Amino acid sequence: MKMPAFVRLTMRNIVVNIDPGTLIFMLGLPTLYLFVMGFMFQGINPNGGLSVVYHGIPVKYTTFLAPGIIALQAFTAGNVGGSMLWSDRRWGMFEQIMVGPFRRSEYLLGIIFVSILFSLIGSAIMIGFAFTIPVQFNISLAGIGLFILTMIVGTMLFSSLFLIISGIAKSMQAYNTITILLFFLLDFASTAFYPITNSTPEWLRVVAGVNPLSFISDILRNSFISGVDSSSLYYSGILLVAMLIFFGISLRIYKNIRSGI
Amino acid sequence: MNDTGDDAYYIVMEDVRKSYDGKKMALDGLTFKVRKGEIYGLLGKNGAGKSTSIKIMTTLIGFDGGEGSISGYDIKTEASRIRRVIGVVQQEESFDFTSVENNFKLSGMLWEVPKKARKERMEELMDLFGLQEMRKKRMYDLSGGQKKRVQVAREFMHDMNVLFLDEPTVGLDPIMRRKILSYIRKRAREGLTVLFTTQNLEEADMICDRIGIINDGRIVAEGTSEELKTKFGTLRTLKLTATENMESVAAEIRKKLGEDQYEEIDISENRITILGKKIDRSLGDILETLAGMDISIDNVSIDNPTLDDVFMKVVQK
Numbered sequence: 001m002k003m004p005a006f007v008r009l010t011m012r013n014i015v016v017n018i019d020p021g022t023l024i025f026m027l028g029l030p031t032l033y034l035f036v037m038g039f040m041f042q043g044i045n046p047n048g049g050l051s052v053v054y055h056g057i058p059v060k061y062t063t064f065l066a067p068g069i070i071a072l073q074a075f076t077a078g079n080v081g082g083s084m085l086w087s088d089r090r091w092g093m094f095e096q097i098m099v100g101p102f103r104r105s106e107y108l109l110g111i112i113f114v115s116i117l118f119s120l121i122g123s124a125i126m127i128g129f130a131f132t133i134p135v136q137f138n139i140s141l142a143g144i145g146l147f148i149l150t151m152i153v154g155t156m157l158f159s160s161l162f163l164i165i166s167g168i169a170k171s172m173q174a175y176n177t178i179t180i181l182l183f184f185l186l187d188f189a190s191t192a193f194y195p196i197t198n199s200t201p202e203w204l205r206v207v208a209g210v211n212p213l214s215f216i217s218d219i220l221r222n223s224f225i226s227g228v229d230s231s232s233l234y235y236s237g238i239l240l241v242a243m244l245i246f247f248g249i250s251l252r253i254y255k256n257i258r259s260g261i
Numbered sequence: 262m263n264d265t266g267d268d269a270y271y272i273v274m275e276d277v278r279k280s281y282d283g284k285k286m287a288l289d290g291l292t293f294k295v296r297k298g299e300i301y302g303l304l305g306k307n308g309a310g311k312s313t314s315i316k317i318m319t320t321l322i323g324f325d326g327g328e329g330s331i332s333g334y335d336i337k338t339e340a341s342r343i344r345r346v347i348g349v350v351q352q353e354e355s356f357d358f359t360s361v362e363n364n365f366k367l368s369g370m371l372w373e374v375p376k377k378a379r380k381e382r383m384e385e386l387m388d389l390f391g392l393q394e395m396r397k398k399r400m401y402d403l404s405g406g407q408k409k410r411v412q413v414a415r416e417f418m419h420d421m422n423v424l425f426l427d428e429p430t431v432g433l434d435p436i437m438r439r440k441i442l443s444y445i446r447k448r449a450r451e452g453l454t455v456l457f458t459t460q461n462l463e464e465a466d467m468i469c470d471r472i473g474i475i476n477d478g479r480i481v482a483e484g485t486s487e488e489l490k491t492k493f494g495t496l497r498t499l500k501l502t503a504t505e506n507m508e509s510v511a512a513e514i515r516k517k518l519g520e521d522q523y524e525e526i527d528i529s530e531n532r533i534t535i536l537g538k539k540i541d542r543s544l545g546d547i548l549e550t551l552a553g554m555d556i557s558i559d560n561v562s563i564d565n566p567t568l569d570d571v572f573m574k575v576v577q578k
Contacts, residue, residue, distance in 0.1 A: 002373065008371050015359060016357050091355060091358060092355025092356065093355055093356065095321065095351060096351065101345045102371075103341065
């Protein structure tokens with residue numbers, strides 16, 4: 001049986017991206033965050049570790065942190081996926097694939113599929129790690145459904161963001177600088193690691209409030225801790241709209257990419 | 262129409278025009294045809310339009326006017342069909358960021374080569390291109406020449422009707438270059454149509470059945486290497502080596518021949534190089550002059566025009 005072109009491209013993307021560097025970036029760093037930051041910050045609180053109140057529910061910091069770390073998988077997988085275009089342009093493979101039996105849309109699908117695959121597998125591994133801490137998750141069927149949808153939409157959003165950067169960056173230095181800056185800004189100026197409180201500076205609240213990673217983190221917290229509610233659906237709607245906008249922009253830029261860097 | 266008969270033209274470019282900025286023409290009426298199983302060399306100086314032509318023929322970029330077909334498929338309307346029957350070795354390096362072996366496997370997988378054939382072809386190509394020792398190495402760790410070898414070899418993982426080679430031997434050592442060229446020749450004899458660009462004219466002379474010289478976006482000379490040399494390479498070279506002072510010898514030769522029999526006489530230590538359209542016919546007079554001066558000659562040679570001469574003449578017209 002013939003394999004569709006986008007499946008072959010997805011398989012190629014998996015082989016090319018299964019390397020120690022990518023695995024450390026995708027799984028190693030979040031695992032370190034989960035265990036090191038989780039236990040260190042939890043240790044600060046003298047109050048038996050019940051240090052964060054989320055939607056009125058007091059939880060240990062590790063329980064608060066775990067959904068944020070799982071949400072990070074959407075970001076890292078999106079980064080890995082979006083960066084594939086950059087890498088293919090840099091190493092001449094974009095042009096090589098474009099003169100092969102593939103359509104541009106199939107190449108794009110190959111990137112998006114591998115990003116989503118990495119994201120879902122990575123987040124499943126992180127959930128597994130979280131249970132070893134252990135965390136106090138309250139998982140429902142609706143929660144699992146929303147978690148999967150959120151990871152897919154979130155990954156597509158971040159893939160689109162990095163596709164945009166891959167499409168417009170003119171040099172490796174420019175690409176690396178932009179991605180590192182984004183990595184720090186989106187990672188740490190979000191609610192993935194810390195709750196927003198009254199003592200959080202106003203400007204940082206604004207940044208975290210518009211950061212897509214905050215939306216994903218909070219939807220996952222609702223799914224795993226407080227339960228799916230109207231705010232989950234509201235956040236999901238915003239995330240979906242943001243994803244469609246970014247995806248649209250990335251498509252426009254992608255259509256005009258002609259050759260290597 | 263996809264005419265695949267043995268006499269079919271597998272590459273047809275007719276009056277193809279292309280401008281990137283709407284002002285300067287990158288291709289300005291490019292016209293040439295290549296038959297099935299033929300190796301066609303596209304020669305030209307930098308910026309003459311070689312890479313633009315390849316990008317158009319491989320459907321990477323569009324063009325403003327004219328017509329073209331590859332393997333019988335129209336470039337404008339049947340691009341996806343063309344991409345299924347061509348192979349391309351780009352001038353720039355191109356590889357998957359993984360091991361040499363994986364690059365072959367992935368190429369086979371992407372082109373839907375059956376698993377068994379994939380493995381057999383990979384081994385055969387690795388043997389042929391001397392890649393066995395480095396099969397586990399990552400592409401990034403290879404030298405430029407090694408990467409080029411993989412890039413060329415990998416393209417033969419899949420079946421194709423037409424192969425575009427954009428300066429495929431840059432960075433290769435002479436032994437590997439000969440091996441690759443003879444493999445390309447073998448494949449062409451089996452029916453593969455090859456379009457080949459190179460800056461190495463000796464290489465083009467060796468491998469190409471026909472050559473087109475492109476200048477300012479159009480073909481300015483075309484034919485077999487011999488035809489081009491006969492048509493454009495008018496000057497033959499006579500070289501004389503002796504142990505004597507050649508200044509006085511040159512003066513005597515100039516006197517004997519007269520200006521209409523030669524174009525240029527060059528003296529370098531104990532060697533005289535004389536360029537002329539029919540300089541071979543003056544050999545008797547030259548030898549007579551030397552005998553008159555009682556000079557013994559170490560070596561005499563007459564060289565035919567080279568493709569270099571043709572190229573220089575055609576592109577500088």
